């Protein structure tokens with residue numbers, strides 16, 4: 001492997017579009033390519049897992065063998081060879097890391113370059129970070145301080161060791177092992193991710209966040225996140241992702257499960273900027289096949305998803321809410337940007353089961369170049385969900401004339417007392433609009449940025465301040481070359 | 485003294501079509517010129533070409549602004565140098581906050597002059613003053629640029645922008661069309677406020693009535709891409725009573 005310094009320089013030469021395209025030279029420990037029960041057992045042993053978890057994995061694996069990949073999404077890609085993937089890649093280090101000085105300094109540098117300093121002096125003051133490098137969590141900041149409030153925030157591997165009863169109680173309860181092809185695969189082979197537990201009547205004192213970094217070319221990333229928010233509690237969680245530029249595709253098949261009890265609230269935000277492949281040839285990039293689901297179990301609880309999806313060669317992702325508790329609320333705010341040859345099929349499902357449940361969907365799709373961008377959403381109102389309400393708004397913006405946008409809203413209303421509203425629009429940035437800005441002294445790039453920020457405003461407003469600023473910059477950067 | 489705007493034998497058009505067939509026009513500092521003319525004669529084309537619309541092509545001729553060749557400069561730079569175009573049909577820009585937009589425009593000019601940018605608070609103060617002067621409802625501050633505005637509201641917003649930007653050359657393309665008398669008076673007040681010894685104004689209009697409020701120094705009649713006649717403000721009155729036929733017939 002080249003030294004990391006050279007790789008960074010190379011990726012800079014390749015253009016400004018993807019500044020996270022470097023790889024880091026870290027000594028890795030990997031399992032052999034391919035998947036079978038022995039690989040799963042080996043993985044489970046390596047991680048010193050309790051019997052129930054191995055059982056969980058094997059069940060999922062056997063289920064997965066009987067399943068086929070979903071084909072209904074508006075995306076195209078060559079068949080994935082699941083035997084050609086490395087299912088476990090971890091930086092070589094002592095099994096128990098007690099301090100950052102035991103982490104490979106190259107990893108620390110990697111995260112620092114990504115704007116996520118992990119060491120004590122430099123770490124972000126108001127955000128606790130769990131840093132996941134390929135298959136494992138390498139560090140979690142502010143852990144002690146959070147524990148003082150009873151808040152558990154650690155890698156899911158650590159939670160399996162420290163809090164096995166919580167994991168056993170909740171894992172797979174929102175996304176069952178056989179839910180879909182990728183969820184089954186994830187359940188069989190997931191290696192790490194984050195675990196959050198907020199005790200009753202606690203407002204989590206800081207933002208929690210996980211930063212995912214894929215580094216190894218042939219490894220898939222199968223992370224698993226579980227967040228449980230107890231009665232009367234509140235937590236805001238952020239997720240960020242980047243990966244190096246490779247000519248091959250990497251599979252990212254994550255599962256995220258959220259659970260809110262009575263009056264609890266989880267706000268889950270994602271800024272996804274995986275490498276999206278070469279914009280001209282389409283070579284490389286991440287296949288982002290993710291299952292995210294929240295269960296509003298308790299009365300008057302709330303789950304709010306906010307996502308800004310700007311990367312990945314293919315995105316297949318529908319963060320959803322099951323509104324089981326009476327009076328519970330589900331929200332989905334999304335900006336999905338596609339450029340180059342990217343394909344995105346994303347949206348949400350709002351399943352209303354409880355009485356007087358409410359959901360709100362705001363989806364903003366931006367497509368440019370030759371990309372395709374589809375919103376796919378389901379609103380299902382059960383027969384007992386009297387007084388349920390949904391409002392959906394799906395707006396598409398086209399930049400250029402070779403891209404495509406699609407909207408697939410599905411609606412299943414099981415009782416006549418529900419109110420469902422849907423609005424949709426498609427727009428384009430016109431030459432006349434750009435000239436209007438220019439005639440006032442504002443350059444084209446700033447004009448496009450202002451128009452896009454205006455278009456996405458409702459979604460950006462949902463993000464914590466620093467992330468909103470990041471997200472705006474990201475959009476502008478991505479479209480710099482698309483608007484002539 | 486160099487003129488603020490000097491157009492020399494300008495021939496220009498759009499996708500192969502010659503629209504302006506040799507226009508010459510000189511506007512000195514402190515002057516107000518009016519251009520009148522039938523629909524389709526090339527008035528809007530002339531205004532967009534001076535502002536630098538990339539869709540229009542100059543075939544030959546020159547445009548000088550303060551003696552400087554404009555044709556090599558992109559539209560945004562012309563604006564920063566002090567050219568303002570009030571559009572006949574201002575476009576809507578949904579989602580872009582009106583006052584943010586104006587502040588960005590205002591600061592782009594300040595930067596060009598080497599001045600420090602105004603922060604949002606100071607800018608709001610300046611904007612408030614201009615809005616009060618032009619009797620613009622405070623609601624307009626935080627609406628999308630021209631978003632859902634009536635025709636008259638859009639025109640008034642153009643004048644507000646002009647008042648904030650204080651250009652050295654304002655070209656107002658039929659800003660008076662579609663305004664009721666009260667709005668026309670306010671718009672005229674805005675235009676007259678810009679009338680200073682250092683500035684120049686080019687009014688494009690169909691109607692004499694604007695010229696009752698903003699007295700022009702010169703009036704030109706443009707038809708079929710040519711200036712057929714130039715004169716004082718009496719020419720506007722003559723056009724008002726006689727129409728354009730007597731002029732086009734001569735040509």
Ligand SMILES: Nc1ncnc2c1ncn2[C@@H]1O[C@H](COP(=O)(O)OP(=O)(O)O)[C@@H](O)[C@H]1O
Pocket residue numbers: 498501503521522523524525526527528529530539
């Ligand atoms: N963008 C354009 N594309 C094609 N033809 C145009 C365009 N702009 C103007 N023209 C033509 O040029 C002529 C002059 O138009 P315009 O400048 O708008 O006239 P006016 O403002 O005097 O009514 C008209 O015949 C019009 O159709």
Ligand SMILES: [Mg+2]
Pocket residue numbers: 527528529572657658
């Ligand atoms: Mg016109």
